[in-house]
Amino acid sequence: MSRTKTSVKTIGETISLCLQNNLTFAAYRLPNQTRPKLMVQKNLETEEIEALSNINELRGFLIAPFLHSEDNRMFIISPDYFLDGETQKKQFDEISRIKHGGSEEVENLLPYEVSMEEYLGQIENITRLIKNNEVQKVVLSRAKIVNYDLSEKIQEIFSKLCDRFSNAFIYVFKARDQIWMGATPEPFAFFENNIFHTSSVAGTKEDKKKYQLLENWGSKEKQEQQYVSDYIDSVLNENHWENIEHNGPYVKKAGNLLHLRTDFTSVAGAMNGNLGYLIYNLHPTPAICGFPKDKALEIIQSIEKHNREYYSGFLGPVGMENPVSLFVNLRCMKIVGSQIVLYSGGGLTIDSHPVDEWYETEIKAGTLLSVIYDSK
Numbered sequence: 001m002s003r004t005k006t007s008v009k010t011i012g013e014t015i016s017l018c019l020q021n022n023l024t025f026a027a028y029r030l031p032n033q034t035r036p037k038l039m040v041q042k043n044l045e046t047e048e049i050e051a052l053s054n055i056n057e058l059r060g061f062l063i064a065p066f067l068h069s070e071d072n073r074m075f076i077i078s079p080d081y082f083l084d085g086e087t088q089k090k091q092f093d094e095i096s097r098i099k100h101g102g103s104e105e106v107e108n109l110l111p112y113e114v115s116m117e118e119y120l121g122q123i124e125n126i127t128r129l130i131k132n133n134e135v136q137k138v139v140l141s142r143a144k145i146v147n148y149d150l151s152e153k154i155q156e157i158f159s160k161l162c163d164r165f166s167n168a169f170i171y172v173f174k175a176r177d178q179i180w181m182g183a184t185p186e187p188f189a190f191f192e193n194n195i196f197h198t199s200s201v202a203g204t205k206e207d208k209k210k211y212q213l214l215e216n217w218g219s220k221e222k223q224e225q226q227y228v229s230d231y232i233d234s235v236l237n238e239n240h241w242e243n244i245e246h247n248g249p250y251v252k253k254a255g256n257l258l259h260l261r262t263d264f265t266s267v268a269g270a271m272n273g274n275l276g277y278l279i280y281n282l283h284p285t286p287a288i289c290g291f292p293k294d295k296a297l298e299i300i301q302s303i304e305k306h307n308r309e310y311y312s313g314f315l316g317p318v319g320m321e322n323p324v325s326l327f328v329n330l331r332c333m334k335i336v337g338s339q340i341v342l343y344s345g346g347g348l349t350i351d352s353h354p355v356d357e358w359y360e361t362e363i364k365a366g367t368l369l370s371v372i373y374d375s376k
């Protein structure tokens with residue numbers, strides 16, 4: 001009897017082993033599933049991905065930044081080991097024999113942390129541009145730095161996130177000397193039973209009974225989400241994506257928050273265009289950038305003083321059990337030594353109130369913080 005007990009290890013135990021041995025890995029749990037999965041790569045270096053046109057040939061855990069740059073590349077973690085729900089002793093022993101030294105030159109600089117006062121000023125500058133009709137929506141974001149040493153608790157927090165947020169995509173990855181973790185409510189591109197899905201998720205309220213009903217949401221949130229839906233609709237059409245169906249907007253719970261969400265589905269037939277081009281054209285949607293896209297991006301780049309890196313990029317398994325299961329990297333953090341950097345943002349429109357927007361980013365950062373502080 002004891003043989004079966006010791007012959008398997010949990011994904012949590014395997015994550016600990018990977019961290020201890022400085023291995024490149026990604027663990028994740030898909031929304032509404034119970035089994036966490038883990039991909040472990042034997043080598044330290046990950047493959048850079050230049051373009052997504054051949055996404056159908058990729059296999060592994062894909063990680064794309066908000067914007068490509070010299071420092072923020074799109075890359076993939078190879079599934080040399082793919083562990084589904086548990087790890088057999090034999091695989092565990094094999095993994096324990098792979099060890100890498102830590103890089104000493106890593107410059108894990110912390111990002112710029114904006115004060116509340118400065119953030120309110122940034123919002124005022126952006127709403128002025130919106131009032132002048134230069135742009136309609138801009139998603140402004142910030143990084144919040146908390147002194148907290150998570151290094152010994154990463155697998156514990158991963159497992160708590162899985163328990164607490166059953167309908168989110170939960171992940172943790174270590175690659176390129178970085179550790180990121182998140183519990184995102186925003187599907188970006190995935191397949192289920194050969195049906196392609198994407199979603200428009202925007203507009204935020206605290207999870208109060210009143211807001212569980214769509215009719216109690218104001219025009220600010222409805223408009224904010226409509227920009228995203230219209231954009232997704234136009235990109236799907238421009239890319240000749242056929243038989244598109246919409247469901248929404250409806251109210252969807254995301255941890256301590258509620259969002260408005262519309263789901264788009266399309267039967268993945270031969271008539272549909274190239275999946276890689278579609279993904280390339282969809283990103284970044286107005287849920288994380290704004291509308292019109294180019295102007296919003298220009299404003300974000302001139303106002304935000306931190307580099308978003310992988311926050312508001314997209315990530316998830318590709319070429320594994322499904323062609324792609326990609327999610328927008330929200331409600332996420334980067335673990336930097338004994339500090340954590342939490343990233344959050346919010347959509348600004350003509351009806352935004354600066355102080356409310358600041359608190360919205362605080363509450364969004366609180367999604368992960370509530371779990372971290374619970375584990376103290």
Ligand SMILES: C=C(O[C@H]1C=CC=C(C(=O)O)[C@@H]1O)C(=O)O
Pocket residue numbers: 139141186201202203204259286287288330331343344345346347364
């Ligand atoms: C940009 C974020 O959320 C997006 C997704 C849902 C609701 C949002 C909002 O209400 O502003 C944002 O568009 C974030 O969590 O950092």
